[in-house]
Amino acid sequence: MSAITDDKRRIWDISQRLRPGLPVWPGDTKWAQERTWLMEDGSPVNVSKLTMTTHSGSHADAPLHYAADGIDAAAMDLAPFIGECLVVDARGAGSEVGVGDLPHIESADRVLFRTFDSFPHEEWGSNFTAIAPETIEWLALQGVRLIGTDAPSVDPQDSKSIAAHKAVLEADMRILEGLVLDDVPEGRYELIALPLKVVGGDAAPCRAILRELP
Ligand SMILES: N[C@@H](CC(=O)c1ccccc1NC=O)C(=O)O
Ligand SMILES: [Zn+2]
Ligand SMILES: [Zn+2]
Numbered sequence: 001m002s003a004i005t006d007d008k009r010r011i012w013d014i015s016q017r018l019r020p021g022l023p024v025w026p027g028d029t030k031w032a033q034e035r036t037w038l039m040e041d042g043s044p045v046n047v048s049k050l051t052m053t054t055h056s057g058s059h060a061d062a063p064l065h066y067a068a069d070g071i072d073a074a075a076m077d078l079a080p081f082i083g084e085c086l087v088v089d090a091r092g093a094g095s096e097v098g099v100g101d102l103p104h105i106e107s108a109d110r111v112l113f114r115t116f117d118s119f120p121h122e123e124w125g126s127n128f129t130a131i132a133p134e135t136i137e138w139l140a141l142q143g144v145r146l147i148g149t150d151a152p153s154v155d156p157q158d159s160k161s162i163a164a165h166k167a168v169l170e171a172d173m174r175i176l177e178g179l180v181l182d183d184v185p186e187g188r189y190e191l192i193a194l195p196l197k198v199v200g201g202d203a204a205p206c207r208a209i210l211r212e213l214p
Contacts, residue, residue, distance in 0.1 A: 013180075024124070031056060033050055034051075062076055062201055072199060073196065084110065085191040102135065105139070121180075128156075147168065150180060190210065
């Protein structure tokens with residue numbers, strides 16, 4: 001029996017399906033696919049072209065997104081994106097997750113927030129729950145290195161200060177946005193969510209999963 005099938009730990013795929021019609025930030029690049037080589041036309045293979053925003057679906061922001069001199073997706077260390085995490089049910093937090101919405105959090109390196117009752121797979125929602133900058137500062141003081149959310153941003157859609165992203169920058173934390181956490185009970189899991197190695201990328205899509213801890 002291969003080691004792959006031996007590992008019976010449950011896996012939750014917390015990634016959005018990348019497809020035409022994928023909801024994107026208003027004004028951002030829509031997801032598009034085009035076949036460039038077709039077997040039906042005699043090509044030995046099918047090949048496609050993708051047009052997409054770096055912030056497509058479940059993705060990791062790079063510091064370059066919120067700091068002109070920030071590092072890009074290809075330069076980010078991978079350690080924050082692999083390891084034990086805590087999933088927190090923050091539904092009902094309202095416009096933003098405040099420190100008062102947090103459970104007692106001890107020794108968490110990574111915290112993922114669920115804010116949707118049901119993830120909006122088919123339509124863009126502008127009134128998503130952001131994360132208050134004070135919450136990010138507090139989590140940084142607890143040693144948290146990565147913050148994830150099912151929302152499309154840690155800041156409100158109309159934010160001009162992007163104070164939550166700036167708090168992340170100050171603490172040199174990492175961000176995952178657009179996760180799908182509907183089927184994930186609160187608790188501790190192994191997170192694996194590796195950003196594509198996009199040189200110059202201000203963000204990069206991830207195939208994000210959670211796995212039962214050993
Ligand atoms: N996922 C992005 C959303 C974002 O910031 C954004 C994406 C496209 C165009 C503009 C954006 N932000 C503010 O104007 C974020 O990191 O928050
Ligand atoms: Zn983003
Ligand atoms: Zn962001």
